[in-house]
Amino acid sequence: MVTQPDPIAYLDHAAAAGSAYKQRLLDALDLRPDHVALDVGCGPGTDLPAMAERAREVVGVDVDPAMVDEAKRRTAHLRVDVRQGDAHALPLDDRGVDRARVDRVLHLVADPAAVLAELRRVLRPGGRAALAQPDWETLAVDPGSVATNLAFNRFVCDRVVPNPVVGRQLARLAAAAGLTVTSVEADVQVLHDFATADHLLGLTRNARRAVQAGRLTHRSADAWLADLAAGPFLAAFTLFRVTVSAA
Template structure:
């Protein structure tokens, strides 16, 4: 996230984002995905690792429990305050992905989850990651492709319009498709990509679908009536236990030469 985006975020926005991150951290499969990222980082006892865009700090706490010297950075001061309040013994700092508070080669692991889609220059962030990583250090990037929400709905064309309209409001909605090549272009080795798909079939994710429809409507891609009809169907599917939402996530990992 760049500094202008951070400045535009209000305290209420941050509180809402924290609530959303807490929800995402606790959905089935989230803990396993985080654990897999730690394996790919090859955490060493007392090895320095940075979690970029750390949010409220869950991953930093888990990596510290595994013995790493974990540092969380986020450009949002309130986010860092919340993380520090939850885990006061850990190291949280205000910084963004383009200017990390580390010397060249100071860290052995770099992790960023659901961060690169809000960056306006992913290649610059990867370059900064390479700078702070020691030779042999590991980088792990986790994110979703915002064009690939898979939703069962009666009107497939309208659903495609909603998904694509929401994606177009994201700074870099398809950056995960580029992550492997970004790392290769920056000189990283042993680049791998894994996919995880989260599937939801009940009403718990209706608020996510409501947000998709609302943002598509506010962008002028669909009418209020279309949004209302589409969301009413999803509410009914959720009530019957017949909702279907699949979110593919991609985990890209590599080694700093």
């Protein structure tokens, strides 16, 4: 049986590892003291305090009741309103938001295009949104078998992540939703610690799933993981950042 990480601890760990790109995403929003800001898929509220420092009001939305409860607990002393809701049907009025961020959410939703259409609905004319998504197909690790790395990636993209390459599709999908794309940038996220990468990227747990699914052999998975653990270790993947505005 493959053990899943605690979701709140996982998101906190991922936020700490991605602090540099998160700062760039926050800066891209250009939040001001008169703004109403939205965090779609706010999770346990990791990014809400930084938004609250700059905006008049911040709304966090998440579909998971446990995440909503934790985000409310963490932001009880701030001007933050955390709501349970689906990204496909945001619990906000039309054109009521000046700024919005959608960070590593669209690879998990049923319909990324529908979420972007909702974003357009809630943004005021001239409003801005900052989006960030990894591209799971770009994951490269060293040392270890390149063939196993590629087979691992293919399994994750086929069976684990619903929308694994939505990062590279962000600009096109946003434009199709009626948003104006103002910038497209990419960061390469690099990890040098195997334990951190194993937790965040699911190397061991997804390799075990791949074995169970017949996509990797026990021998190849064990050898690959042993090589990665022995190091020196490196993992890298592409994360796309797209800034959009509403007409």
